[in-house]
Each structure stands twice: as structure tokens, then as C-alpha cells.
Amino acid sequence: MPNRDPAEAAALLADMAKLLELSGENPFKTRAFERAAENISATAGEELERRARDGTFTEIPGVGKAIAEVLAEFVLSGTSRARSELIAHLPQGLLELVKIPGLGPKKARLLLSELHIKSIDGLAAACLEGRVARVKGFSEKSQKTILDGIALVSSSAGRMRLVDALEHSGLIIRSIAEAVNRGRHPAAGVLRVCETGTLRRRLETVEALDFLVELPPGRKHEEEARKAALAAVSGYSKSSSPGAPVRVDFAATKDFGSALVKSTGTPEFLEALGARAGGFASEEDWFKNAGVPFVAPELREGAGAVEHARAGRLEDIVSERDVQGTFHNHTTWSDGRLALEELVMAAARMGYRYIGIADHSQSAHYARGLKPTDVLEQAKEVEAVRKRHKGIRIFHGIESDIRADGSLDYGPEILSVLDFVVASVHSGFKMSHEEMTARVMKALKNPFTRILAHPTGRLLLERRPYDVDVEALIAEASRTGVAVEINANPARLDLDWRHGPHVRKTGCMIAINADAHDEAGLHEAHFGVTVARKMLLPRAQLLNALEPERTAAWLRRS
CATH class of the missing domain: 1.10.150.20 (5' to 3' exonuclease, C-terminal subdomain)
Known part of the structure; x- marks a missing residue:
């Protein structure tokens, strides 16, 4: 029986949902496959195999008989006739x-x-x-x-988003590790397999999936390990079509740490560190010999990280444990898939100390944006939920469209009842550089604006950023006391981490927001943390790192 991972099964169901949509199927059927994919991803691998044998997939919430049959076939055989039939019936092209x-x-x-x-x-x-x-x-x-x-x-072409690359990475590592360690005596230890290159640095898009494999001593064993690793990669690429080349390099145990450092960091990072003679078995030994504190892989983009390390400032950089909550989240009041109270409960389960509600404003007709009366009604529900969930603070906000003239979507009589306003551009992307910059600048000057969301509007590999002076916006946000968002949705990751030096120079506050539309979306905040870390963002400039009371005061401008 093929050893199927829950991520593979979830990816199959998500792919089926897309194919059903393309086929013009009932939207409810498409959504059923999406829900099943979300639930299957949390299932243990052993449970998948047991349920496939016992025919008990329907016991999992959201998995009906038809989906159960698709899953059982995939887990037991590694194929899906239903998926193949859907593809075959689509018009060519x-x-x-x-x-x-x-x-x-x-x-x-x-x-x-x-x-x-x-x-x-x-x-x-x-x-x-x-x-x-x-x-x-x-x-x-x-x-x-x-x-x-x-x-x-x-x-x-040939590039893939980080989130998609990570879906494959763990499976590839497991496949290679099983292949090179098969039959190896326990006393000999486990040969290491690690991500490297842009994947290990967590770049927002990658052109290849790069891995480093440790070789055993002895020419014969070394050659066997090489062949086993390459065969595992070839088999995975044929069965799973990762969408980008899978590249494997090799290093002996005594040189593994040195090879990992050199294959992970950019040339600028390595030059700033200085060349190190000799081989080292671990990265920790390599950095110790260099006289530099260990630099996390995602930071190894340039000389800035080396300067931070030598100055003892690495501990000042934000981390996941600093995030107390997020602000930009959607509920069923607009286009979210969780009721307001369900979103609050999901945030509480994550250990958040507060959560922001920021549904779409009235101009976002496509997302069931809230009319002024809806905002007032939602405020009543927020107050009721606050009374039932006193262990987590709830901030009531709105994601207000920035209109073409730079104004927000409501007047002061509505905006003043909210705890915060997230301002964002959702239309008019074709404006000139001057027009778009002036439009967003005006919104930043509005005293109700507290956060500027997805500031360039990009969708990775799908939509280019609109033409705007990002550094001017960062400077103006700092001047007006507005936080600029790192949108953690893995399709956006906007603000780009390359603006880090300007963010640090201006002292602009940053808000990491999941832009969540469901519980899974809340858990994507870690992608935003990675972007902030690549910026070398100090904790003092992260809005999410403030205690709830200080956050409330900051939102009130007090």
C-alpha cells in the first residue's frame, strides 16, 4: 500500500474542487471538496490507511460517500480515476x-x-x-x-509560491530520507536531509526545490546513497508533479554544516561573513568558528543580518511568540466562512490575547460589504460576544475600501463607533504612479485610518503590484502614526520584505495580519512573521507585539 500523507490527500481534494469549478459543477459540491480537504489535512497518516481499509472515511466531518470513495482509491492505489475523468472532460486548453x-x-x-x-x-x-x-x-x-x-x-513560469513549495518539501524530505537510510544499521546514525537555497530562506516564490543530503563514508555506500536519493526524487516528481525542479546536492558528514551554510545563504550574506577555511559537520560549528552568533536561515539574505549578529541585535528581531493577535480578519458578515463568535473562539484556541474583526465595507459588493446599518448591527453582536468571551479582547473594525479619490467608505458617524479602520485598495489598479500614490497618501492622512492593508495589491505569480511609491507611503505612515500591514496570506505576502531597511529607518509600525476568512487562514500568520523577520524588523516596531491594553491605546491614538 502506498504510504500516503494527509497533505497529499488534502491536495488531491483541493485540486478536485478546482476541477469541479472549471467543469461548471454545483458550487455546493465544489465547497464540499474544499471543506473535506481542510478536515483531512488534520488527520494522521496511519488513520488515513486504516480508514481506507475499513471504509470509515465518512466518519470524518464533511466527508460524504462520493468523497470517501475518492479518498479510499487514492490512499490504497495512489491514483484517482475521478480526477482523471474530470481533466479528460475539460475543453483542451x-x-x-x-x-x-x-x-x-x-x-x-x-x-x-x-x-x-x-x-x-x-x-x-x-x-x-x-x-x-x-x-x-x-x-x-x-x-x-x-x-x-x-x-x-x-x-x-517555473516558479512556485512558498506555500505550495512547502506542501511538497516535507514529503520529498521523507521520501529521500527513507531511501538513503533504508537498511542502514541504527548504530551508524541517520543520514540527514535538509532543505536549502531559496526554499530554506523562505523566499516568497522559489524557482526550484533544493535539498542537501548527507553521504555515508565509503565509496560504495556513498554511490548507493546517491542513487537511492535520485531515484526517490525521480519517483516523487513523476507521481506528484511538484511544479518546479527538484534539485539534490550531497555532502560528506564532516562537510555537511559548511555545505548547508554555503548553499543556503546569498552571495552577499556569505561575503559579509567572510570565507571560512575547512569543513564543519554542523552549521552551529561553522558559525562558532566564524565568531558570529547563529543566524536563522530565513535571515540570510544580505549583509544586514551579519551586522545584526555582530552587534548582538538578533534577539531584537520579531518572532512568532511575539504575536498577541491579529486585526484584519473576516466573518460571515461579509465573505468570511466563520461566524463572528466562531472566529473569536478559534483565535482563543490559538492562545491569542485579542482578535480584530474587519469585514469588508460597502463598496466591496462582490464580498457582501457592510452597509452603515450593518456596521451598527455588527457592533451589537461584538458587544454580546465580548460578554461571553472575557478571556480574549475583541477589537471591532472594518476593512474600508480606499475610494478612487482617496476617501474612506463611510463618514465619521460610522467610523467613530469602530475601534480601528483597516484601509485598502481593491479597485482602480490601473491608475498612474502619481494618482495611486496621491490616493493612498490621502487615506493615510485620514485620522480614522489605523492600518494600511496589502499596500501594493500584489498576488504572487498572478497580479503585479499596482504602481505606487511604496517608500513614500511608508514614510507617510510613520509620520501619521498608521501601521503598514504585512498581509500574511501566502498568495500576497505584501508588504515585500525588501522594504525592510526603509521601514526600520522611518520607524514605521508594522501589523502582521492573516487576512483570515476561516480558521485555517488564522494559522497562516506565521508566513507574515517570516516576512517581518526577513525585514530584520525589531520587536518595538511590531503592533502585534503590544499588550492588549497598549494595543487599545495605540488604536485610540492615546
Whole structure:
């Protein structure tokens, strides 16, 4: 029986949900697969195999008979006929076309039918020939947007988001480790397998999945380990199609630490450290010999981390334990999937000391944004939930759209009843550099604005940042006492960590926000912590690190 990991099973169900959506299936069926994927991911691997044998998958919440059959087949055989059949029935080229930002299944199907194309290349040619603009529902403007989207897809080819890379990484490490240690005598110890490169530094997107494998002594054993590792990688790549190359390097035990340091850090980081002669079995030994405190892998981007290490400032950098709560979270009042009280209870289970509620404002029609009367009604529910959950503080806010003229979505009579306002751009992304910068600057000057959310609007590998002067916004946010968000949604990770030096220089406060729409989203805050750490952000500049009472005072500007 294949040894299936819960993450693999969850990924299959999530993929099935996407395929069902593309097939035009009932949205309730699509959502059922999404819910099942969330529940399966928390299941132990041994339990998966037992339930597959016993036929008891339906005992798991959200798993009906049809989904149980898909799971059992996948766990027992490693394949899914249902998935293969869904793919086979999709129009040729549809899976390719829906990768283009802004081109949903309905429009993609129309273009395939009207233009008789079968690929992104065919669509690009049709755009250049002006044929897309002649299709009903399209225009020259949408034709140009499609061409821009194709360019983005092409430039992103071969890269994958960190969150997707991590789904594969643990499985690949386990596969390699099992292969190279199979038959090895316990007294000989376990050969190490580690992530390295951009994956280990937790870059927001990676071009390859890189690993370092420890080799046993002796030429014969060394060659056997190399072959076993490469065979494991080949087998995984064929069965799971990770979406990026899997690369493996090798090092002897005595040199493993040195090789790991050199393959993880950037050239700038290594140059700042200085070349070290000789090999070291562990990274800790390498850094000790260099006379520099150990630098965590995600910090090894440049000379700044080395300067912090030598100055004894590494302990000042934020960590996950500093996060007391998050502010930007959605409930069923708008487009969230948890009721307000359910979100509060989920945050309490995580050990948060406070939680912010920030549903969409009225301009966000697509997300059931709150009308002014809804905001007042929600305030009543917040007060009732506060009385039932006194162990966690609840801050009532709103995610207000920044309108085209820079104003917020409500007047003072509504904004004044809230604990905080998260301001964000959700439309008008095509504004000029000057227009967009002025628009957001005006919102930063609004006394009700407390947090600027996803400040560039980017979606990794899907949508480029809008054209705005980010460093000017950071400086203005510092001047006006507004926190700039690191949106921890792994599809965003916005603010970019490369703005770290300017953030530190201006003293701008940073808020790490999950932008959660369900309980799983709350748990993604750690991605934002990684971004903040890559910024070398000091704890004193993290809004989430304040105690609840100090947080309340900061939100009130008192």
C-alpha cells in the first residue's frame, strides 16, 4: 500500500474542487471538496490507511460517500480515476487559460469556443491579431489586459509560491530520507536531509526545490546513497508533479554544516561573513568558528543580518511568540466562512490575547460589504460576544475600501463607533504612479485610518503590484502614526520584505495580519512573521507585539 500523507490527500481534494469549478459543477459540491480537504489535512497518516481499509472515511466531518470513495482509491492505489475523468472532460486548453489573471472559467470557455484556440500561445496570437476584441463581451482594453496577464504567466513560469513549495518539501524530505537510510544499521546514525537555497530562506516564490543530503563514508555506500536519493526524487516528481525542479546536492558528514551554510545563504550574506577555511559537520560549528552568533536561515539574505549578529541585535528581531493577535480578519458578515463568535473562539484556541474583526465595507459588493446599518448591527453582536468571551479582547473594525479619490467608505458617524479602520485598495489598479500614490497618501492622512492593508495589491505569480511609491507611503505612515500591514496570506505576502531597511529607518509600525476568512487562514500568520523577520524588523516596531491594553491605546491614538 502506498504510504500516503494527509497533505497529499488534502491536495488531491483541493485540486478536485478546482476541477469541479472549471467543469461548471454545483458550487455546493465544489465547497464540499474544499471543506473535506481542510478536515483531512488534520488527520494522521496511519488513520488515513486504516480508514481506507475499513471504509470509515465518512466518519470524518464533511466527508460524504462520493468523497470517501475518492479518498479510499487514492490512499490504497495512489491514483484517482475521478480526477482523471474530470481533466479528460475539460475543453483542451481550459486549464492553461484560467492561469491568466482575471480570466475566469466562463470567459476562457467563450474564447476557446469562439476563437478555436487550444493554448495560451494561441490566445496570445489572437490578441495580437485583434481577434479577441471582436468577441462579444471583450474589448481592446480587455485584450490588452489579457496580453499583460499572459506576459505575467510567462515571466512566472517555473516558479512556485512558498506555500505550495512547502506542501511538497516535507514529503520529498521523507521520501529521500527513507531511501538513503533504508537498511542502514541504527548504530551508524541517520543520514540527514535538509532543505536549502531559496526554499530554506523562505523566499516568497522559489524557482526550484533544493535539498542537501548527507553521504555515508565509503565509496560504495556513498554511490548507493546517491542513487537511492535520485531515484526517490525521480519517483516523487513523476507521481506528484511538484511544479518546479527538484534539485539534490550531497555532502560528506564532516562537510555537511559548511555545505548547508554555503548553499543556503546569498552571495552577499556569505561575503559579509567572510570565507571560512575547512569543513564543519554542523552549521552551529561553522558559525562558532566564524565568531558570529547563529543566524536563522530565513535571515540570510544580505549583509544586514551579519551586522545584526555582530552587534548582538538578533534577539531584537520579531518572532512568532511575539504575536498577541491579529486585526484584519473576516466573518460571515461579509465573505468570511466563520461566524463572528466562531472566529473569536478559534483565535482563543490559538492562545491569542485579542482578535480584530474587519469585514469588508460597502463598496466591496462582490464580498457582501457592510452597509452603515450593518456596521451598527455588527457592533451589537461584538458587544454580546465580548460578554461571553472575557478571556480574549475583541477589537471591532472594518476593512474600508480606499475610494478612487482617496476617501474612506463611510463618514465619521460610522467610523467613530469602530475601534480601528483597516484601509485598502481593491479597485482602480490601473491608475498612474502619481494618482495611486496621491490616493493612498490621502487615506493615510485620514485620522480614522489605523492600518494600511496589502499596500501594493500584489498576488504572487498572478497580479503585479499596482504602481505606487511604496517608500513614500511608508514614510507617510510613520509620520501619521498608521501601521503598514504585512498581509500574511501566502498568495500576497505584501508588504515585500525588501522594504525592510526603509521601514526600520522611518520607524514605521508594522501589523502582521492573516487576512483570515476561516480558521485555517488564522494559522497562516506565521508566513507574515517570516516576512517581518526577513525585514530584520525589531520587536518595538511590531503592533502585534503590544499588550492588549497598549494595543487599545495605540488604536485610540492615546
